[in-house]
Amino acid sequence: MDKKKILTIDDEKDFTRILKMSLEKTGKYEVTTESESKNAFDLAKKLKPDLIFLDILMPGLNGFQVLDLLKKDKETVDIPVVMLTAALTDEIKTEVIKHLDKCSYMEKPVTISMLEDKIVKMLST
């Protein structure tokens, strides 16, 4: 069985590193991490991952801007995206609700089982 390719874009390098270790340890996933949001779109195009974890609050481009880029390109438009955020404030919640047709979302902190559940759910649809 092929390992599912997962791309994680988050400026928290420690978080992405542990997330990568945790997911890869299951043996089911191959995780690529990227901390620079501006590289996210190109990387996604190049890797063509099965799922993208995308942080919302990042320096430079924020998660929604990256999402817009991904959803505008026909090569990346079908890749499921899970938005990750630590602070689901009113403004962010409004934005998330606006983009719910294009993505799912999770609130940090997350556990491995929560991540796996989400991945399974997203990939099965």
Add this chain to the structure above:
Amino acid sequence: MRIQAKLITLIVSLAVLFFAILSLYQFMKKRAVVEIFKNQLEEKKDNFNSVVNLGGIPLESYINDYTGDEMVRFLEKPDKEWAHTNIYAGLNSLYLNAAWVYSPDRYLVYSVNNLNDEKLQTVPLPKEAFDRIRERKKFCHFFVDTPHGLMEICAATIYPSSDPAKKEQPRGYFVAGKLWDSAYMNFISRLTDTSLEIVLSKENLPKTLNDPEMGVIYFLKPLRTWNHSEIANIKVKVSSPTVRTINRAIRVDFILFLFFITIMLGSSLFYVAYWILSPLFTISLALKESAPIHLMSLITLKNEFGDISRLIDDFFKQKEEIKKAYDELKDTQSQLIQAEKMKVIGTLASGLAHEVRNPLGIIMLGIDLLEQDIGPDKVEWRDTLSKMRDGAERANKIVVGMLNFSRQSTVNPQAVNLINTIEKSLNLVANKMNLANVKIIKELKSANPIVYVDENQIEQVFTNLFLNALDAMPAEGGTLTIRLLNKRFEELQNGVGRKVTELFQPEDAALTCEVEDTGTGIPPAIINKIFDPFFTTKPPGTGVGLGLSVVRKIIDSNKGLINVESQLGKGSRFIITLPLFKEEK
């Protein structure tokens, strides 16, 4: 000193002054009357004396008749016949009582009286008295005491007409007497318009007999013996109608003046009481009780009290307006403070969430990772990791609470059946309630339970309130009552920081939900703080103190009111008022 006392003092002083003037006037009048009285007294005395003298004239003329040549002849050759036809007849015709003729050496020559009294054979005088008679060239008048009463005596020496200068020895003495009997006294009394009484001793008489008040005049007329000593007095009582009339006039004056003064002072007392003290009392009462309603009767008056009352009324109106403005300002200020607080907490919460939950994400993922690597035999390590996860979760819960709190301003209101919302919240806590032995009483039969609110938020409100009630219950359990009531505008109760009038119109109806527990109650000292963010009575680690502040914020955002009533040891009641759904919304 109060105005009342001052005015009464003034009136009393006036009364005293008037009375003093009146008394002075009376005194002066009376003095004048006494003066008149004295004059009258002298006049009456003179009058009386004249009358008495007049009464003595027959006696004198009788004496005069028989002290001339005829008597000289009679003494030389006493002729009884002649004496009887002359002396005795004269005695009776002049209403006299006795007559005596004495020789120069003072032997009785002839004696006659019409009293048939032997004792009056001789004149009741000592020999020395004749010397006195002789000394007087003319008549000698005096009184003697006789068994028949006082007798006026008139005596003279007898001289021939050839010796008109009475230089030689007298040829004899002629003495005549007239009794002052009651008939004579009555005669004088009638003549002088007096009443008379003979007083033998002056000792028993009061010092002053006169009574100027009644116009009664008394005086004493002394009656003297031959040697000028007093033998008796006649008490003369004269009535003076003039004095009596004047006195009566003065009394009438006095009564009239007194009446006039009483009427005048009485009416001024009434005036002062009715026109001055009564309005003053009313004004003072209105000011004391801060109740301008008392001034209604005065405001229409066109006098100074009317002016004052209108000013006071204006003052109260202004005070009311200022108070209203002040209250509004205070409300606005507290709302601004509240809003600012919420904004600060919101900013803080989102910043904190980002800064805390990212590291928490690392920690929790890391814990998961480590747990997978540690073998099942490493029990202590696994225990440690489990405790780390609990700690991280607790930290997360606090941030989530704050985040929730900052998030409740976006409201998606819709028509919601509040009974369903309450049931949903109750389902969430039902298990916990059961375990804590809390009985739930639902009084949810509302006529109209459809409110216009954000259902998720209101559900959170009820969940929070139910969990708080559960925490407040004593260990042995208690009762939770949830009560729905449809209320009219005028039955609504102001909420914490919000007034009914800010949110509801008089035509609005509302739904009130009461959540009542039988818990420990809220101490009065902190009841005003329970809706503040981060205020908690729970021990550290069990709550952040955001529950009720979230409740309040949600109710505020949903245009509702929340209030609390509590009794220590008996329980608390949270009262939530929500707007009813209206079709046009």
